[in-house]
Amino acid sequence: KQEVTQIPAALSVPEGENLVLNCSFTDSAIYNLQWFRQDPGKGLTSLLLIQSSQREQTSGRLNASLDKSSGRSTLYIAASQPGDSATYLCAASGNTPLVFGKGTRLSVIA
Amino acid sequence: GAVVSQHPSWVICKSGTSVKIECRSLDFQATTMFWYRQFPKQSLMLMATSNEGSKATYEQGVEKDKFLINHASLTLSTLTVTSAHPEDSSFYICSAKGLGLTYEQYFGPGTRLTVT
Numbered sequence: 539k540q541e542v543t544q545i546p547a548a549l550s551v552p553e554g555e556n557l558v559l560n561c562s563f564t565d566s567a568i569y570n571l572q573w574f575r576q577d578p579g580k581g582l583t584s585l586l587l588i589q590s591s592q593r594e595q596t597s598g599r600l601n602a603s604l605d606k607s608s609g610r611s612t613l614y615i616a617a618s619q620p621g622d623s624a625t626y627l628c629a630a631s632g633n634t635p636l637v638f639g640k641g642t643r644l645s646v647i648a
Numbered sequence: 649g650a651v652v653s654q655h656p657s658w659v660i661c662k663s664g665t666s667v668k669i670e671c672r673s674l675d676f677q678a679t680t681m682f683w684y685r686q687f688p689k690q691s692l693m694l695m696a697t698s699n700e701g702s703k704a705t706y707e708q709g710v711e712k713d714k715f716l717i718n719h720a721s722l723t724l725s726t727l728t729v730t731s732a733h734p735e736d737s738s739f740y741i742c743s744a745k746g747l748g749l750t751y752e753q754y755f756g757p758g759t760r761l762t763v764t
């Protein structure tokens with residue numbers, strides 16, 4: 539059974555810093571790995587989706603990498619801004635529906 | 649493209665009543681829909697998977713008689729919480745996946761249910 543773990547659970551950084559969020563998964567037989575953002579009381583916003591055959595995806599200040607063999611993905615946020623404050627969830631998709639990690643709560647302090 | 653809507657966005661109901669939540673795929677045919685629930689500061693937990701025209705598959709620990717799921721068309725799935733109790737208060741999110749859409753699930757905006 540797929541299990542997804544995210545570290546750290548919470549992170550607070552000053553504005554302008556670059557940061558890395560970590561995600562690990564136990565079953566490497568995935569179709570894709572997806573990163574989401576969730577604001578308090580809101581639904582999910584898809585940020586990046588990495589297919590199993592890909593190594594990374596980039597969108598603006600966000601860069602996500604995938605290493606299937608080691609069961610790891612990272613989300614890199616460059617030049618963080620207060621508006622980046624949210625919970626970031628990673629989810630792995632395989633033969634089963636998406637399995638989510640518990641998320642990392644990010645606070646960017648102005 | 650690939651937009652999923654949910655209705656209502658929030659609902660308050662009294663204990664013992666039933667409430668129905670709709671999930672619609674607006675611009676694609678969703679052969680499979682998923683229902684998740686999320687407690688405060690927790691992650692999303694899959695409740696059930698439904699394929700159009702067949703019975704839903706429930707995850708372990710989810711009461712199928714309490715959480716009725718219907719996926720009668722390729723664009724609509726409903727979740728009915730029957731005889732709601734305060735402990736059913738949660739954030740319910742649906743997602744949908746269609747034929748030809750690369751394994752990606754598209755998520756609705758969620759429904760906040762409060763049972764008083």
